[in-house]
Amino acid sequence: MIAVSEAQKLIEAHSLTLQVIEVNLEEAFGHYLAEDLNAPISLPSFRQSAMDGYAIIHSEAKNLKITGQVQAGDVQVPALNPGEAIRIFTGAPVPELADTVIIQEHTTREGDNLILNQIPAKNANVRPVGEQLKVGDLALTKGHRINEASIGFLAGLGFTSVPVYKKPRVALLTTGNELQERGAPLKPNHIYESNGIMLEMALKRIGISQIEKIKVPDTLEATVKAVKKTLEQADVLLISGGISVGDYDFVQEALRENGVQEHFYKVNQKPGKPLWFGTQADQSVFGLPGNPASSLTCFYVYVLPHLRLRMGSKKPFLEERKAILQQDLRNPHDKTLFLKAGVDQNRIMPFTGQASSMLNTYAVSNALLVIEPHQTGVKQGDTVTYLDLNF
Amino acid sequence: MIAVSEAQKLIEAHSLTLQVIEVNLEEAFGHYLAEDLNAPISLPSFRQSAMDGYAIIHSEAKNLKITGQVQAGDVQVPALNPGEAIRIFTGAPVPELADTVIIQEHTTREGDNLILNQIPAKNANVRPVGEQLKVGDLALTKGHRINEASIGFLAGLGFTSVPVYKKPRVALLTTGNELQERGAPLKPNHIYESNGIMLEMALKRIGISQIEKIKVPDTLEATVKAVKKTLEQADVLLISGGISVGDYDFVQEALRENGVQEHFYKVNQKPGKPLWFGTQADQSVFGLPGNPASSLTCFYVYVLPHLRLRMGSKKPFLEERKAILQQDLRNPHDKTLFLKAGVDQNRIMPFTGQASSMLNTYAVSNALLVIEPHQTGVKQGDTVTYLDLNF
Known part of the structure; x- marks a missing residue:
């Protein structure tokens, strides 16, 4: 024993x-990465507006003439000249000479004239190329468990498949x-x-x-x-x-x-x-x-x-957490006890009905209270360890 | 706003x-019960031995003659008479007159003679009918989320399908x-x-x-x-x-x-x-x-x-937990902040890269740190609230 x-x-x-297999991104959920993945593109891959507003040159931040507009997805970007502003929308490419986007709530538009009611900070609302990640940067590491956020992230990088463990x-x-x-x-x-x-x-x-x-x-x-x-x-x-x-x-x-x-x-x-x-x-x-x-x-x-x-996990065991025991417990036989328990915030209470045949209490347990062999008697109010059954 | x-x-x-639908037990995982469920049978439904050993009459706990044996699943149960013992295995029905099972490790067998090396407590290792649940008892309540333990429990009660919300x-x-x-x-x-x-x-x-x-x-x-x-x-x-x-x-x-x-x-x-x-x-x-x-x-x-x-849940929101913040944070704009964060034991650290476009930090987050509007400045060492992303 x-x-x-x-x-x-x-x-x-x-x-x-x-073994390592390549799976489509749609099937990668819950798998663990078998290799480090590097970014095949920068994120963002072009200078992007973070808001709806007007692209301007910060040193020219005064009243401006609106000479064009650019939408998210536009391949052609209008040129911006000193003294001008370009109407711009969230996600749209920022014109070459522009360094700042002033949000529309801080402007007044009169025909083609734009009045700036506040002066934004230089570079405001412009996401530079590679702000999140530069091409070649480490995106996710080997052993990473692929969750919904990772799938969104990898999709955004253009991955169609990834190497994972079977x-x-x-x-x-x-x-x-x-x-x-x-x-x-x-x-x-x-x-x-x-x-x-x-x-x-x-x-x-x-x-x-x-x-x-x-x-x-x-x-x-x-x-x-x-x-x-x-x-x-x-x-x-x-x-x-x-x-x-x-x-x-x-x-x-x-x-x-x-x-x-x-x-x-x-x-x-x-x-x-x-x-x-x-x-x-x-x-x-x-x-x-x-x-x-x-x-x-x-x-x-x-x-x-x-x-x-x-499957390639680096953190395979159920999470150990601490809680305050709500009753006294005896453990006279020098064994590790695993007790079906309910934990609410940081209070833990083992259920009545611990027999090894009883699933009724397991069905409502969200924790497995762990009493070590040396813990012959634990008292109400003691801090104890449990395994979190929410995983 | x-x-x-x-x-x-x-x-x-x-x-x-x-709407409420009836689904096969195999498909019930992750559904929420739409009705209280009562036990259609008792658990156990017959007096059952909890161990391998010998069925005896406690008042006759002396050296005994072994006159038969009973295995798990046996429909015919040998009769036990005073002065006799029946060899019995875990899960087997306990003979009518027997009230106690002595585990085999506490006996010595010599041919058909059984020597009891210890006297067990009366009723030891005999699971009475309905010990876990009696027929008609409430088994699981409406709103219960069906997990693997509930499915095992309901299978043991003989349920082939259950009413759940679509x-x-x-x-x-x-x-x-x-x-x-x-x-x-x-x-x-x-x-x-x-x-x-x-x-x-x-x-x-x-x-x-x-x-x-x-x-x-x-x-x-x-x-x-x-x-x-x-x-x-x-x-x-x-x-x-x-x-x-x-x-x-x-x-x-x-x-x-x-x-x-x-x-x-x-x-x-x-x-x-x-x-x-x-x-x-x-x-x-x-x-x-x-x-x-x-x-x-x-x-x-x-x-x-x-x-x-x-889907019928009674605890729909992500679990709120507490942890100790590992850095100072400012929240000057009277908003609730949700920050992608890593929590390890009870220490929480928001990631660098909170921009709303950035999934790279979400991919490795296991917590969403919540800063309330009135918390204009929180300090390293403060106890803060987070939403647990393990669910």
Whole structure:
């Protein structure tokens, strides 16, 4: 049995990034950049007006004659001469001799004559070439997670595609003879299968869509076969259940028979103690506890960071934050506790119903309160650490 | 011009939820529940063993004879008599007379004889019927946002579909003759269009996939026609650009001609002052500034909460958090400032490059620092408020 921090280090140590692919900008959302990207053009690429107003020469800032106008998108730009002003709109190119744009609210127009009611600062409202970024400048760095702002930014630079790491293909094996599919009345002593769809949604939430789901009967032969088959396709294999030491838990043996190398089995934590992790060449395998809440906790603390690392992330773990605990808690067994909790501003309250089978409290949790093994007793009012489930 | 808080109130006041639909559990992720849901079965629905071990009668906790075994999923459960123990596995039904499960690690087995090395507490490791939830209990409340844990929970209760609010169909109109599509060298005085794809990705991030994108030429006639056409289909219309007071900004007139009622125009904020919001019957329209960073800020502060409200959310606004400012800031113009910022633990630092055209800093921001109009000068070390861009 190893500590949570050791388990996380082993997960990190065995997280090869996947291959680099070029994807269209439309498909890049949620991917991580596989290379530094430099700006192919300057932003802006021409001297641009930041406002609606009049382009002027600052040293000539007196009453002027309006001799033309320029709109955003105009290829032909009228020439400006001393004593003149050009009507200009936001985004339009600034005429060559102009150095300043006076906003229309600070002027009075009388026919073709422009009266300046205020004198603007020199260079006001003119965006110089490369103000945001010069051609060749570093635009975004390798490992950057592509969000909506990055996509807008890259679109503005004219990128049509970008190099990113592939997202892993994941296989989800669920074990357990007691599991029943939804859609029919529950058979005696059975439970509706929930881990498969729950983990599938958790994977989709982090942008993974190539997911193969397989239900495995509780026999060694079937488990060996299913592991072999999924390892032909998947980059990451998640197995739900069958990882304990009961006589009908065949997962470990099936992984051994398939040559998957164990990196750890059992973590000093509650819930989720019987977590298994191993690799075979560049594929990775997690044996997750069958209890749904344990399974989801292991997903957040280990599987999600591992998947993010394989996608190229540099900050793979869920964000740790601090809050003030609203009740006393005991932790007598020298374990790391992960408690489903609600956090509101900086106050955190663990829910009643922490059993590893209970998803009802997980459904309304926005935090996973972390109590370290040495924290045998924490008190109401103590500052505690939690993992933010808004990610 | 109105204050940010007034604008947000108007957005809330004009945010009708969309119709209620029943969706399959697989499609429910990211939707908001339209009704309270009660448990159709108890969880667990039978007395279940929480561990691998032996089912016993606590008052008979001495050395016992093993007379049978029961696995998870077994429909037939062997009878247990006084003086006997039944081998039992996690998730298996507990025999009728048994009240306790002793874990296997606390026993020694010799043939059919079981030696108890510890006496467990009465009822240990037996999950009573309804321990998590009893049939008819409230499972999840109206307005709950369905996440992966809720989906697992609802699957475990046997739900195959759930009543949710429809997600809005959104039309995205981009205006601006200076805009050019990616994929060809940039024409003089043009810019690559970025707001359309950026807003599309922002919409997809909050689970909206029915998005129609239309590019509108800068004429009143084209703008009137495009607004009319999109209002035939969309629940929410987002118009990027053309909302200022320049001679070529036709959006307001086009909206008036289409009978859209204005609720506000211009908010006392930077960036994003020329924001427009209106409704027509149960459709809503936002006129967003054309500058990409202004546009995205208005999306986060107004459009996103509005869309969430229409989807049934009870907490529509981005989470407000506190952090310690790492530099002095001036805010002399009595406006609300939204500054692109990086927050690390509880330290926040606005980026250099706040201009409303600049997406480079937005791409790496995880926070939007909020400076209120009365905060004319904030100092390094002050506690400030930010909107969390991890959502």
